[in-house]
Amino acid sequence: MTAMAADTPPRPSLRERKKLRTRAAIRTATYRLAAADGWEATTVERIAAAADVSPSTVVRYFPVKEDILLTSELDPLVEARLRARPADEEPLESLRAVILDAVTAVLADEPEETRLRARLLVEVPAVRARLTETTAETGRRLADALAERTGRATDDLEVRVFTAAVLGALREATVYWAERGRRDDDLIPLLNRTVDALKDGLALRTRP
Template sequence: MNLMTAARITPPADHPRPGLRERKKIKTREGIRAAMYALVEEQGYDATTIEQIAERAEVSPSTVFRYFPTKEDIVLTDEWDPVMLAELRMRPADEPWPVSIRHVVREAIAVGIDEDLAVSRLRARLTAEVPAVRSRMMESMSVTGRMLCGVIAERTGGDPQSLEVRVYAMALVGALMETTLYWADHDHEDDLKELAERALDVLERGLPAAPAAPGGTTG
């Protein structure tokens, strides 16, 4: 979820601490991302090459590709999805599904903005402005949606392959992506948390009623 690329939840306190090897991998991934963000700010996305990113991160180009298959993946890939799913599974079993979703989304945005608002804005802007990044995001949405289907089915007792579950999962993923794009399109002037709440309101309640036209009609 691209809103998810603007935010990462901190793993639960009781989550096992990653081993040394995994911590090194995380450090390498974060170093590659940081190198790319800095280069993009300096010279723009199109002018930034994998070779430059590798040099700035002090790794080889092959290492960059081992962690991120494409340059667009450096912008989009983070540790959000598995953590989000874990957080959803930790919510009380009797909690209404929309409440669980709102809790996780709120926490994700708060953590992401607190960690680095500038990076959150940059990632959202690149998704909105760079066709290759936006295209790659559309591809990744399908993967995220399928993962979400499993959690939705567990909580609702539905079939993860049913039309209803698949439609809801992709609607949620799409709504959060559009929230990110809207935020970027409007120069990040709006509060991202409020935008996400509005998007979730639409999913739960449908479109708000149109304002009444002059004369008391709505047509």
């Protein structure tokens, strides 16, 4: 396990654990079907049958099919870790630390699923379009944490622009990685390089 484990929240209730098991079963079934038959053939009905739940249960947990790939239980943990970063740390470095820790954890725990998700991100327009929406939701959570850390209002324009710019850049770096072979050891350096580009002010210089 990675450093993310050190911030594991208290054990959830029995009801919450049942919900997590159901979500996990739906995700496992979806990845298995998508890997074998492709995304279009992976219908809600087939996912439900493979996960041993009803189609309405799948829709209740994941109203949009693409959310099965793109939503994560890590978001609250990333938000909590962002709030816990040193108060004098630059916000960009705080985001780098918590997001890269989360990505490292996912790569370690779900390497095959991560590569499949990346492939579908490139091949399926609906997956890429939905990623933009789910990234916006993640951005709202992180913007709230950054606003608190910097003493700004939660609807502060600079906070929103800053958070959206960072997450948008990291999303584009992930697409870049997906288009170029999806090697596990390439993603973290690419994300670090992306944050460095933001830190340098996005100065695009001509290469010698």
